[in-house]
Amino acid sequence: MSGQGQGQRLTVVPTVTVLGVIKARLVGATRGHALLKKKSDALTVQFRAILKKIVATKESMGTIMKSSSFALTEAKYVAGDNIKYIVLENVKTASLKVRSRTENVAGVKLPKFEHFSEAETKNDLTGLARGGQQVQGCKAAYVKAIEVLVELASLQTSFLTLDEAIKTTNRRVNALESVVKPRLENTISYIKGELDELEREDFFRLKKIQAFKKREIEKQMNNSKQFAEDQAAENLSLERGISMNAAHNMLSATQKDEDIIF
Amino acid sequence: MAGRAQIATKSSALISMIADEDTIVGMLLAGVGNVDIRRKTNYLIVDSKTTVKQIEDAFKEFTTRDDIAVVLISQYVANMIRLLVDSYNKPIPAILEIPSKDHPYDPAHDSILSRVKNLFSAESVAGGRR
Numbered sequence: 001m002s003g004q005g006q007g008q009r010l011t012v013v014p015t016v017t018v019l020g021v022i023k024a025r026l027v028g029a030t031r032g033h034a035l036l037k038k039k040s041d042a043l044t045v046q047f048r049a050i051l052k053k054i055v056a057t058k059e060s061m062g063t064i065m066k067s068s069s070f071a072l073t074e075a076k077y078v079a080g081d082n083i084k085y086i087v088l089e090n091v092k093t094a095s096l097k098v099r100s101r102t103e104n105v106a107g108v109k110l111p112k113f114e115h116f117s118e119a120e121t122k123n124d125l126t127g128l129a130r131g132g133q134q135v136q137g138c139k140a141a142y143v144k145a146i147e148v149l150v151e152l153a154s155l156q157t158s159f160l161t162l163d164e165a166i167k168t169t170n171r172r173v174n175a176l177e178s179v180v181k182p183r184l185e186n187t188i189s190y191i192k193g194e195l196d197e198l199e200r201e202d203f204f205r206l207k208k209i210q211a212f213k214k215r216e217i218e219k220q221m222n223n224s225k226q227f228a229e230d231q232a233a234e235n236l237s238l239e240r241g242i243s244m245n246a247a248h249n250m251l252s253a254t255q256k257d258e259d260i261i262f
Numbered sequence: 263m264a265g266r267a268q269i270a271t272k273s274s275a276l277i278s279m280i281a282d283e284d285t286i287v288g289m290l291l292a293g294v295g296n297v298d299i300r301r302k303t304n305y306l307i308v309d310s311k312t313t314v315k316q317i318e319d320a321f322k323e324f325t326t327r328d329d330i331a332v333v334l335i336s337q338y339v340a341n342m343i344r345l346l347v348d349s350y351n352k353p354i355p356a357i358l359e360i361p362s363k364d365h366p367y368d369p370a371h372d373s374i375l376s377r378v379k380n381l382f383s384a385e386s387v388a389g390g391r392r
Contacts, residue, residue: 062361065285069363072288087290094296094304097274098331099353102385110356113331116274117293135291141294146277153332153356162354 009186014194022191026184040169040253042106048160050155057152065147075134083135096143098150105158108165113154115147129224275331278324278355280317280339282362289334304330308339308356318343330355336362 012018076083096117102109233248277287277294286307289295296304306312306320321343324333337359340347350357 014385065361068288069284072284072291083291084287087287090291090298091295091303094276095293097276099273100331100374125291138288139293142288146289146292146294149358149360150277150332153358156358157353157356160351258302 006184007186009190010183012187012191014191015197016195019191019195020187022184022187026181026188029176029180029184032174033181035168036173039107040166040173043108043162043166043169046105047159047166050159050162054155054159056154057148057155061148061152062143064141064145068138068145069179071134071141075138078134079132096146099155103158105162108162110161111154111157112158113150115150169248271363275329275355277332277334277335278330279310280289280306280320281334281336281360282308282339282364283307284363285336285360293321308336318346320345321346325350325355325357333357334360336360338362338364371381 003228010022012022096115096248101112101114104110105113229251233251236251237243270284276296277289279289281289286295286305290305301304302322306317308317308335310311317339321333324330331354335357337348340359347357
């Protein structure tokens with residue numbers, strides 16, 4: 001069933017109330033363990049789904065990058081090789097940025113990126129004499145590539161975050177299963193053992209006292225019987241004027257003395 | 263639960279790039295480039311004269327800047343600083359390896375996929391599907 005505990009238990013006073021408390025804790029631990037296992041399973045399902053999407057998106061990214069770099073070569077061919085410098089000169093502030101949100105998936109906050117273009121896409125490509133159309137086409141191709149890349153980045157971060165979340169949850173599941181629960185179970189059996197022993201001790205003591213009392217009573221009875229005999233013998237001796245001894249003998253009535261005539 | 267890395271909800275963050283010239287030009291054309299008042303850019307053009315140290319420094323700088331959410335890096339550049347890339351494990355900014363014109367995409371070297379391959383040794387992630 002659960003893993004082998006190390007025989008450790010909590011140090012408690014073995015009373016009935018404490019037993020109740022520990023039992024309640026064990027119930028809590030069992031329920032928590034089941035819930036965490038479910039969470040871990042749900043997260044693993046999400047994990048695999050994201051992984052599949054990542055693989056697919058990476059492949060499509062490869063093709064898109066190829067087509068956009070092809071468009072760039074076209075533009076270079078038409079507009080001359082100088083677009084590099086012109087573009088480099090014209091960089092000011094980024095017009096294509098990303099926004100990050102957190103999404104809650106099975107209780108884990110995953111980051112998600114979405115791209116958005118800010119204000120105007122500055123078309124200030126002065127100095128570009130020819131090939132405006134090609135350049136525009138190239139730009140559009142690259143914008144599309146960026147979209148795919150942003151989605152891929154988003155998937156990747158969710159992937160990494162999920163990975164860590166799964167590891168933590170599994171760690172907790174294992175801890176509950178192989179440390180907390182055996183410890184509580186050992187504590188419960190220890191307390192039960194102690195209570196049983198106390199009960200047996202009590203029982204034993206009770207029995208001993210009963211036996212003692214019985215002996216006392218018997219002794220008392222013997223004493224009182226003896227006393228009653230003595231009393232009767234005394235009365236007899238007083239009436240008949242014989243010695244106590246003779247009275248005793250008469251009372252005991254085991255021997256019949258011929259000399260004595262009633 | 264508390265204690266894990268806080269994932270900031272930024273309303274606007276940049277995409278940074280460490281790649282060869284052509285890729286960077288294309289991206290700049292699309293409008294991803296940013297130069298701030300201190301003349302700091304969010305991209306690094308890697309050519310035959312760039313040293314590994316420069317690339318490492320740029321990588322470290324981009325990953326510590328908090329206004330950058332994505333770092334695009336060409337795969338052959340990533341191979342040059344493979345150690346740094348593999349030891350990086352924060353979720354944000356996201357490191358993305360992109361192919362370049364001369365080096366088509368090679369899933370065997372991608373840091374993310376290689377990590378996954380260790381997890382799921384039964385599935386072949388990089389190659390064919392089941």
